[in-house]
Amino acid sequence: MNLNFTFFFIFLIFTSCKPTNENKTQKETIIDEHDSQEYPIIKIGDDWWMATNLNFKSDESYCLExxxxxxxxxxxLYTWKSSLTACPKGWHLPSKKEWEKMLNEIQNENESPNTDYYQVIKKDTLN
Structure with a gap:
């Protein structure tokens, strides 16, 4: 498995997509209009994040193994091209700035910001 694929897989595990509508009502789940799958969401700071990985089947997606x-x-798992259109309506893949903001929110909420979880995410995605 090459490094780019590994990074993209890890990236999807921890992020999935992020909503674009800043006035989004506070809900605990969303329904993807692509295929009617339900996904839990979580608010971290001021932003909403999917709490599970996206499972929308497209022509350019596949499953682990x-x-x-x-x-x-x-x-x-998605090719880069298909990942750009796979997100549910109103959601998108986070930018590096959005990702860093989320990591900072997690760090600020933890009593011990040097937890293994935080360090692994930061090391694997921001370097």
Missing amino acids: NEEVNGNKYGR
């Missing part, structure tokens, strides 16, 4: 059960468990 090509096993559909892995898609249901971990979400699907």
Whole structure:
């Protein structure tokens, strides 16, 4: 597995998509209009994030080890091109700035900002 694929997989595990509508009502789930799948969402700071990985099946997506059960468990993997259109309506992949803001929010909320979880995410995505 090459480094770019590994990074993209890790990126999707922790982020999925982020809403573009700043006046979004506070809900605990959203329904994807692509395929009617329901996804939990979580508010971190002022922004909403998907709490699970996206599992929308497109022509350019696939499951880990090509096993559909892995898609249901971990979400699907996307080519860069398909990732740009796979997000539910009103959502998008986060920019580096949005990602860093979310990491800072997590760090500020934790009593111990040097937790393994925070350090792994920061190391693997911001370097």
